[in-house]
Structure formats: C-alpha cells, structure tokens
Amino acid sequence: AQSVTQLGSHVSVSEGALVLLRCNYSSSVPPYLFWYVQYPNQGLQLLLKYTSAATLVKGINGFEAEFKKSETSFHLTKPSAHMSDAAEYFCAVRGGSARQLTFGSGTQLTVLP
Amino acid sequence: SAVISQKPSRDICQRGTSLTIQCQVDSQVTMMFWYRQQPGQSLTLIATANQGSEATYESGFVIDKFPISRPNLTFSTLTVSNMSPEDSSIYLCSVDPGTFAETQYFGPGTRLLVL
Numbered sequence: 001a002q003s004v005t006q007l008g009s010h011v012s013v014s015e016g017a018l019v020l021l022r023c024n025y026s027s028s029v030p031p032y033l034f035w036y037v038q039y040p041n042q043g044l045q046l047l048l049k050y051t052s053a054a055t056l057v058k059g060i061n062g063f064e065a066e067f068k069k070s071e072t073s074f075h076l077t078k079p080s081a082h083m084s085d086a087a088e089y090f091c092a093v094r095g096g097s098a099r100q101l102t103f104g105s106g107t108q109l110t111v112l113p
Numbered sequence: 114s115a116v117i118s119q120k121p122s123r124d125i126c127q128r129g130t131s132l133t134i135q136c137q138v139d140s141q142v143t144m145m146f147w148y149r150q151q152p153g154q155s156l157t158l159i160a161t162a163n164q165g166s167e168a169t170y171e172s173g174f175v176i177d178k179f180p181i182s183r184p185n186l187t188f189s190t191l192t193v194s195n196m197s198p199e200d201s202s203i204y205l206c207s208v209d210p211g212t213f214a215e216t217q218y219f220g221p222g223t224r225l226l227v228l
Binding site for chain 1: 114117144146154155156157158161205207209211216217218219220221222224
C-alpha cells in the first residue's frame, strides 16, 4: 500500500523567495512519485515526475524535486516564486505495476507581493 | 500527453436527481479513472473505468450510486445518482496511456453543486 503526507496545508512566500513544499511517502514497493498543480477552477496539471531514473527531477515552470530514499521524501522547490505560482499543489505516489495514484492532502501556495 | 474534455463543466442540481458526466479523450488510452474532489479536499479515486466490462470501484463507492460506462477507448461516463448535498464536489476524469514512464493526465473537471 502507498500513502503520501504533505506537511503544511498552506504555505505563504514572498515574490522572489524560495518555494519549498514538502512531501513524504510510504510505499511497500519502489515508488513512482509525481507533483501536480491545480490552478483555481481548473483540473490538475503534471509538474514533474520521478520514475526511478535521476533522483533530481526538473519540471515545468522552474520547479524541481529531489527523490531521497533514505528520507522517503520528494520535496518540491523553486528558487524564486512568481505571483503566477499561486495554486494548490498535490504530491502523488504510484506503487509498482499498479497504475492508480494516491494523492496527498494538498498544499495551497500563496505568493505575496 | 492527451487532451481530455468533460461535459458539463459545471452544474447545479436538485437533490434526488441524477447527473451524467461525460469524458472524451483525443486518443485511445488503456486506462481511464474517475476521481472526486470534495470542497477543500484532495482527490479520491472513485473507480477505474474498464473498456468492455464493469468498472472497478474503490472502497466506499458503489455501482448503484456511481454507475460508469466505457463503451470504447476514448469515452467514458460517470453518473451521480440520487444526489444529495454531500455529493457536491468536483468530479475529474483522468487517463493513463499505460506506458512505463507515463502517468495520469486529468480533465478540467465538472463542478457539481447539489441543493
């Protein structure tokens, strides 16, 4: 079975500051990990994914995430926040051959001017 | 990636009625899923829509309440039956191309309010 924990349901950063959104996972098999973003009144858009290749994954819009097996973490970062980054971010895990995704509870990112 | 459309995009319904949501994909895909996102919550998988056979439902979801059809590899419907205000949610369709490194792509969602 797989599970995801996102620490911090709400995160606020100033424009230009570092963005760090935390995700820890639990999986009985080697996991595949994903970050999705949901803008207001829209569906989910894939930001990036880890599928057992490079542990540092780069995604769209300047985001990246690092898979750390020893810490069971897959935190999302962006060096400099932009106002357009304000959205809800979801971490998700998929285990082994199963295709179903298990989502974390989400983190609402607010970017302050 | 796949382009996914859903109809309707939003609706307001009376309790006791039913609503059918359509999901259309621009290419044939192996797997289609239906999720529910209750207000302020994360996504919960309702079921996997199987082409040519009955859908596979997750714990807590039953066919009588959420009947699903998948007549071909590009289309699926989800019906929310005998609705109550607790069914007010966003319902999202997703598709999985099924290749190793791929993941699910999501439609824009259907925003349902039950009065």
